[in-house]
Amino acid sequence: MNSRVLGAAALAVAVLLLYGNACRAPQSAAAAPAASPAPVAVELPEAITAACPARATNDEPAPRPSEPTWRVRNPHLTWQRDPATTVSFTWTTDAANTQSYQPRAIVAPASAACGTGERLFAVGRTTAGQGEVLVTRVGGDRIPVPAWTVEVTGLQPETDYVARVGSWTEVAGKRPRLANISELLHFRTGAPKGSRAPFQVVLAGDSRGGSPEIRRQAERLAAIPAVAWFFNGDMTPRGSQDEWNDWFTAMAPILRRRPLMPVQGNHELQSELYYSQFALPVEPGLAAQLTEHAWSLDLGNVHFVGLDSNTGEGIARQVPWLRGNLAKAQADPQIDYTICMMHHAPWSASAHGSHEGIQATWGPLFDQYGVDLVFSGHDHNYERTIALQGGKAAPPGQGVVYVVAGGFFAPGYPNGHEWFTATSTHGDQHNYVVLNVTDQALTLAAYSGDGGRVLDQFTLPRPPR
Ligand SMILES: [Fe+2]
Numbered sequence: 001m002n003s004r005v006l007g008a009a010a011l012a013v014a015v016l017l018l019y020g021n022a023c024r025a026p027q028s029a030a031a032a033p034a035a036s037p038a039p040v041a042v043e044l045p046e047a048i049t050a051a052c053p054a055r056a057t058n059d060e061p062a063p064r065p066s067e068p069t070w071r072v073r074n075p076h077l078t079w080q081r082d083p084a085t086t087v088s089f090t091w092t093t094d095a096a097n098t099q100s101y102q103p104r105a106i107v108a109p110a111s112a113a114c115g116t117g118e119r120l121f122a123v124g125r126t127t128a129g130q131g132e133v134l135v136t137r138v139g140g141d142r143i144p145v146p147a148w149t150v151e152v153t154g155l156q157p158e159t160d161y162v163a164r165v166g167s168w169t170e171v172a173g174k175r176p177r178l179a180n181i182s183e184l185l186h187f188r189t190g191a192p193k194g195s196r197a198p199f200q201v202v203l204a205g206d207s208r209g210g211s212p213e214i215r216r217q218a219e220r221l222a223a224i225p226a227v228a229w230f231f232n233g234d235m236t237p238r239g240s241q242d243e244w245n246d247w248f249t250a251m252a253p254i255l256r257r258r259p260l261m262p263v264q265g266n267h268e269l270q271s272e273l274y275y276s277q278f279a280l281p282v283e284p285g286l287a288a289q290l291t292e293h294a295w296s297l298d299l300g301n302v303h304f305v306g307l308d309s310n311t312g313e314g315i316a317r318q319v320p321w322l323r324g325n326l327a328k329a330q331a332d333p334q335i336d337y338t339i340c341m342m343h344h345a346p347w348s349a350s351a352h353g354s355h356e357g358i359q360a361t362w363g364p365l366f367d368q369y370g371v372d373l374v375f376s377g378h379d380h381n382y383e384r385t386i387a388l389q390g391g392k393a394a395p396p397g398q399g400v401v402y403v404v405a406g407g408f409f410a411p412g413y414p415n416g417h418e419w420f421t422a423t424s425t426h427g428d429q430h431n432y433v434v435l436n437v438t439d440q441a442l443t444l445a446a447y448s449g450d451g452g453r454v455l456d457q458f459t460l461p462r463p464p465r
């Protein structure tokens with residue numbers, strides 16, 4: 001939440017088709033009749049069944065009737081730093097009485113929580129956060145939007161946690177007013193950097209609102225055992241706070257359980273509201289005005305990079321930082337794969353087509369520094385390219401694969417085919433991608449929005465170390 005702050009308030013604060021390492025050409029199962037989808041386990045780490053310890057006895061309501069009611073809206077999780085040991089919570093409240101708001105998060109290992117989670121306050125550790133009241137214009141009105149972030153550090157890797165966020169005054173033996181705290185949130189910390197343990201993430205983009213279809217699918221999607229989601233933009237139609245509230249509400253089953261790392265789409269027109277509501281990594285060496293516009297994090301053996309593709313000037317200004325960031329990842333023996341995400345597709349055969357500015361500006365960096373996969377949206381369909389290098393088909397064992405998956409329930413677009421197309425699917429089926437990471441390969445499966453069809457499956461063997 002780096003954006004323009006116009007007022008400030010409270011503070012306390014594999015399917016490994018091992019080709020050996022010689023060939024990087026993606027192995028596709030797209031042409032075959034849709035095999036049964038890769039099994040997606042439905043196993044949430046949130047069954048809080050541990051017996052309540054005797055010390056968890058603070059379940060009497062705190063007697064503070066004069067305390068205002070601050071409903072927690074849109075609580076969700078991101079990472080600003082190490083996914084293995086930190087997490088950041090962000091939420092909004094109504095504008096009234098925020099001068100005394102004390103944003104806090106309480107976190108406990110899921111194994112230590114008990115009962116319904118209300119006793120979480122007896123067993124968890126509380127962290128204070130910070131916030132800002134952003135004043136935005138909607139039509140002629142100035143609308144205050146208080147947004148709050150708490151970053152919790154010192155967590156254990158690969159551990160299931162539960163949490164609540166809100167505002168309360170610490171009173172020994174008393175819990176906060178339930179009206180002022182969130183429902184129970186769940187998350188799992190990532191594997192430590194360099195770990196080569198398998199994990200899964202979801203890649204998606206382009207919802208353009210909290211549609212009824214998202215609401216129908218969200219519980220099922222939240223059960224995909226992914227450690228995180230990566231979202232390539234166009235969450236809302238125009239980015240007003242009402243639209244954000246709608247999107248966050250529709251996505252809540254996912255956002256209560258999975259950190260979601262976004263990039264800004266062209267539909268997030270009121271970008272200050274986007275940047276105020278997502279707490280993202282602050283990158284050394286990136287121009288201050290671009291803070292949170294570009295970010296990176298290491299999850300296990302994967303280096304993920306988020307980029308802002310919305311303006312030509314911004315694309316150019318990210319180059320020095322991006323060059324250094326990708327070079328560092330390439331030289332890092334703990335990193336096996338690099339994945340970049342942005343809203344506009346460098347290569348697309350469909351409605352919007354390829355973004356030649358990105359091809360010319362970032363494309364050489366993707367080639368030079370061994371980026372494995374570039375993930376975009378903007379075109380509301382699904383496409384995957386052959387491995388490309390220097391704007392041409394790459395020699396065997398080299399190149400970057402570009403995936404367009406802009407079908408997270410926004411209206412679908414027709415799809416196209418070009419010389420660089422490996423596979424292409426009409427957007428009327430919607431889509432999302434499940435990425436499995438192992439020591440040996442990246443394996444991607446693109447699904448129809450309802451999960452009933454496999455649109456594409458392919459494997460990228462790990463490049464030689
Ligand atoms: Fe879009």
Ligand SMILES: [Fe+2]
Pocket residue numbers: 234265266267343377378379
């Ligand atoms: Fe777009």
